Amino acid sequence: MAGQLIIKQGKEKALRRRHPWVFTGAVHKIKGKPGLGDTVELVDQKGDFLGRAAYSPHSQICARVWSFDAAEDIDDAFFLRRIERAKALRTALIPAATTAYRLIAGESDGLPGVTIDIYANWIVCQLLSAGADVQRGSILNALKALYPDFSIYERSDVDVRKKEGLEPVTGLLHGNQQPEPLIIEENGLKLWVDIQKGHKTGYYLDQRDARQSIKKYCQDKSVLNCFSYTGGFGLYAASAGASAVTNIDMSQSALDIAQQNLELNELQTPVEHTQGDVFKLLREYQQQERRFDVIVLDPPKFVDSKASLTRACRGYKDINRLAAELLAPEGILLTFSCSGLLSTELFQKVVADGALDAGRDMHIIERLFQAPDHPVSMPYPEGLYLKGFILRARD
Incomplete structure (x- = not known):
């Protein structure tokens, strides 16, 4: 063991509840000279074992627990x-x-x-x-x-x-x-993935169940897929018999792959791929009085720190207001946030405020979270980051 972190009195409670993080402010004293990433022992003020963790001197989270079992070696x-x-x-x-x-x-x-x-x-x-x-x-x-x-x-x-x-x-x-x-398969559909250059590790695997959920709402419907990346939601909508699909993304290369995915699955649904800023394009669609039966909002993370939460909420409210205004009567909105710092409750409030400003009465008909291969440990609520609602407009 490279060293030992003695935890301040009272701060050990989180560790006893099996939360895996130790913040710098919780450390009373460091024994030894552990290096970056070394395994250290965590103990309370009495010297009782709390866990074995990886030491990270440059981070506010200075230790991440590998094991709470005193008999378990990290090998x-x-x-x-x-x-x-x-x-x-x-x-x-x-x-x-x-x-x-x-x-x-x-x-x-x-x-x-x-x-x-x-x-x-x-x-x-x-x-x-x-x-x-x-x-x-x-x-x-x-x-x-x-x-x-x-x-x-x-x-x-x-x-x-x-x-x-x-x-x-x-x-x-x-x-x-x-x-x-x-080429990967997902719920029977085929998709191209670039694991060297694609987003995250190549694809948004956490949205697999949400993509499957859209299918029940798309038969003979027009679908607008915002922040589409390589067109996953649009592909599922097309496979479910959508009358037309519009994908919007800033990346032309991602939209090119979206078209390849349609061809790969031999789908004939008319699909429009539009490169550009979603906020700007939705305002243009509003001026053109375009309407869509189903709209998907799956934006990138708007919140990267607590300091940016207020600004992010304004962004979420704006984009959801625009989408609500573009929904056809009795239309369906799938809206998501992957920002872990934005709680589900606050996200619901922000979306509700956006719908209210749009003059639309909306009901939640489904709640969505990350797919089950992205589990959430009970002592670690931070593991739940993706949340979404399927809303129906009541007109």
């Missing part, structure tokens, strides 16, 4: 057990005709700072904390043992690594060749 066998357990869970959760899913969801799978996704025969890793970065070798050994025929690629190119004192890292970890764009 190769530890990571093999954790990943093997996660694999067994996903075997029971992943729907048929689906070849892409989240294998490790960080703290909720007992591996803080570790994100691992499966795309067909490729594994994509994001190691976002100091401890995860130091344990790269053990994580890689476990993956090779459990998935011997898979290639492994690293996408640790997220800004949060800077807060850990880490530089971005990408590249091939295991296999004979660099990954090319590949």
Whole structure:
């Protein structure tokens, strides 16, 4: 053990409730000289064991707990057990005709700072904390043992690594060749994914169930898919018999892939791909008096800190107001936030205020969250970040 963190009296309560984070303000004293990512022991004022954690001196979260078990060493066998357990869970959760899913969801799978996704025969890793970065070798050994025929690629190119004192890292970890764009299956539909250059690890796997949910509302309906990326919601709508689909995204290359996905699935629904700013285009559609039966709002994260929460709420309210004004009578709005700092309750209030300003009476008919391969550990509510509502306009 590289060192020991003695926790201030009263601050150990969160650890006893199995919350996996220790903030700098909770540390009374550091014994030894632990380095970046080293495993340290957490103890209370009496010296009683609280957990084993990865030390991160550059972050406000200065320790992330690997284990609350005093008898558990943080070694190769530890990571093999954790990943093997996660694999067994996903075997029971992943729907048929689906070849892409989240294998490790960080703290909720007992591996803080570790994100691992499966795309067909490729594994994509994001190691976002100091401890995860130091344990790269053990994580890689476990993956090779459990998935011997898979290639492994690293996408640790997220800004949060800077807060850990880490530089971005990408590249091939295991296999004979660099990954090319590949085809995955999701609920029986085929999609192109670029795991080297695509968003996140290549695709928004957390929205799989939400994409499936849209199908029941799209038969013979016009659908507007905002912040469409590679057209997932639009693809599902087209497969469900939508009369027309409009995808909007800032990235022309993402829209090009959206068209390839339609062709890949041999769908004939008329689809318009529009490159541009969603806020601006929705205002133009309003001036043109265009209306849509179904609208999807799946924007990027608007909140990156508590200081930006008020500004983000204004953005969410504005975009939901515009969407409500563009809805046809009895129309359906699917609206989402992936901002973990924005609670479900506050998000509902913001959306309600936007609908009120639009003069629309809306009912929640479904509540949506991240797909179940993105589980939420009960002591770690921060694991619930994606929330959404399916709303029906009452006209």
